[in-house]
Amino acid sequence: MAEPAGARTGARRVLAADDIGRAVTRMAHEVIEANRGLDGVAIVGIEAGGVWLARAIGAAIERIDHAIPVGSIDASLYRDDIGLRPVAPGAVSDLPFPIDGVSVVLVDDVLYTGRTVRAALDALADYGRPRAVQLAVMVDRGHRELPIRPDYVGKNLPTALIEKVTVDADGVVIESTGGSQ
Amino acid sequence: MSLVIRNGTLIDESGERAADVRIADGRVVEVGADVAGDDGDDVIDATECVVSPGFVDLHTHLREPGREEAETIETGSRAAALGGFTAVVAMPNTDPTQDSVEVVEFVRRQGERARLCDVRPSGSITIGRSGEQLTPFAELADVGVTLFTDDGNGVQDPQLMRRALEYASGLDVTLAQHCEVEALTAGAVMHEGECCSHLGLPGWPALAEELMVHRDIELVRLTGAPVHLLHLSTARSVELVRAAKADGLAVTAEATPHHISLTDELLASYQALYKVNPPLRTMADVDAVRGGLADGTIDAIATDHAPHTPESKEQPLDAAPPGMVGLETALGVAIASLDMSLSEIVGAMSWRPARIARIDDEHGRPIAAGEPANLTVFDPGHRWEVVPAELASKSHNTPFVGVPLEGRVRSTILRGELVVNDGRALR
């Protein structure tokens, strides 16, 4: 594993780029296996962190089998902390395919309290009635506040509440924020 | 028993000197170094203070009768005394208007009852200030009215103004004009310029004032009768008066504390506190008005004290009435804003306005034995900020909150009687 660049500030890299690549490929296989093929399966990344991962999983699935629809959804207008902290939406939702009767794989980078996924489920419902919704995340860091569990996980990563987890194609970094959140 | 003022610097028209003053029976009885006193004398220590003739305000709205919720003659007189004024000319835009002996006498009596300041009612130029029929000048002059004005409005009709000047010219009175051509100010809220353009507020052009200043100067040239121009606010007005004086015309003028200190940019707050007639102008105008006072083009500082209730000022700018209170802050604003000697400032607040109001037999007098004891003691170096709730005026619509003021009145003596001491009204 690469030496963390920000070691002095308490940041540590727990997954490297090739770890991410392997996890994406594994999750792609798992999606195909769990759905017994790809009929009526679509992938939807949650803005902002889940979109690149959704595209990566979609690309992996295409390499393994064939292309399936990949979209994105911004859940910020569905969050339960509006008015408690400033909520800034990411890019506009892009769901250029109907989701009625589709098995939607929601994708996010980090699963934490579960509140973002809850908001994304509500957002998704405003676009139609999927046959099923599954959840894929690169990192499950624990500390759930809602009864939500992932179907596909890149890495289970126990963390402390004061830690911040950053995920991108280059890997996963955990850093201490040095105080309570 | 007498009153002795010790250790002060005396400023009057004859100049400046250090001397003590002894006052008895309403008059100055002795001026000199180390004036002797009796054990029973009241003594004011005026160390670092100026002792001057009491200030005279040519332009005070006391609101009584008619708008006692905003000010009464008593509360306005108290504000005046606290501001160092021993005489105020009460503007006629009361309800009913000061256009009859009865109303004028009522105002005078209320002033005498309050005994805080010499309240000199003005008369209106036209009945009801409606610009149509002349007020009986002689009847009012007989009961002591010396200054006539339709203030609040200008006399719009040039023919009527000409007749007023001609008729009044034999009566030893002064006509004073509120210079505003109303056809140019219909609906206007603030000075016409960049600020009003930006704020979307109807503009009040400088020309509306200057046209009437010009007209009345020419009427003075035509009739020979004197005119006093109220609250000049624009650079061009000052120039017009300067030229008129150079021509030897009987024109006098005043400027308010707010027009030598505040600009139209304050209206960006949309607070009606800053709405006034004439409106706050630009910095160039403020500088010109200061210059006019400094070179004597403008004779007097006059407050245009205009009390309004909080409810009336707590309206959008177009609905709120114009006006600001100013009696208690006038000196502090003048010293802080003007690059003039204390002697010149005192002159502009005392003997010069006293002459314009034709009350210089009692006010603005030299400080000398035998003279009426209408005096003000002020600390010219005292720096302070106004607290609206502490104003004695019944209304607190001062625009000077947060403005550093310099110079504060300690004591005011009206006809030998101490009415303000240590900055507090004694009645």
Place this chain on the structure above:
Amino acid sequence: MTPTPSGGSASLLSIDELGADGVARIMDLADHMAEVNRRPNPKVPALRGKTVCNVFFEDSTRTRLSFETAAKRLSADTMTFAASQSSLNKGESLRDTIETIGAMGVDAFVVRHGSSGAPWMIDGWTTASVVNAGDGWHAHPTQGLLDAYTVRTALGRAAGFDGVRIGIVGDVKHSRVARSTAAAFAALGADVVFVAPRTLLPPVPSMPTTEDLDGVLDDLDVLYLLRMQRERMTEALVPSLREYTARFGLTPERAARLADHVLVMHPGPMNRGVEIAVDPSELPGAMITKQVANGIAVRMAVLFDILGGGASLEKGAR
């Protein structure tokens, strides 16, 4: 300009106070809201539990409906207080009215008032947010924003309006729309010119001016026509509507000269035959109904911004 307490505010009073960054933020948010509006069920729960009160001291059914629709699509509760100013003058003061309604639990007041500056006063009297829905001649910031958003989407100019030439034609002096729309366009980098006779311009205009519509017509990317009020004639500001139309109206001759890419905009309601003497539906670049539709998205963006988005939480902190 009114000083803004912290570079931003939980109220939207003018484009100046919003600033260029704020304008850009609202534009981006409006994209989200436009996406919501394209759905079969154009409603999101974003402002559930919030109450928006329309307080209109001047009649404006279209603006009020637009705000009301915007609030409802964000799941806010709405109330409406419509008062003519004359009835207000008879008794209760503006402040008492606002404090009374505020006591019922209002998160945002949407205020239309005939007096310039009234929303600033109201903002000082309430802890709720205030959205200026038009004050006197002064400002109508959501109109400015929806106009900017219309140009942005029609010209595909999400990055800014550099090089876009916009002519605002007509009664700029008495127009809160002109002030706010010009400010919003300018904040995004457009070149704005006011086209009007001197009598219909403010004493010191904020933009370059010309009286020669024909001289600038060929250079414009956007032709923005203002509503011409009939009472301007009695105030001797223009001699006649006929002469106004001839000099400043969109006549068939001028319409024929317009290139297809030129956007034609109007804040509504139109005086047909006065500022616009052609059928706008026959103009390729007519944006007038798009402006109305975009108004809802932009007002959703504004309400979300102050009650839940980037500008929220600031009023309480100041």
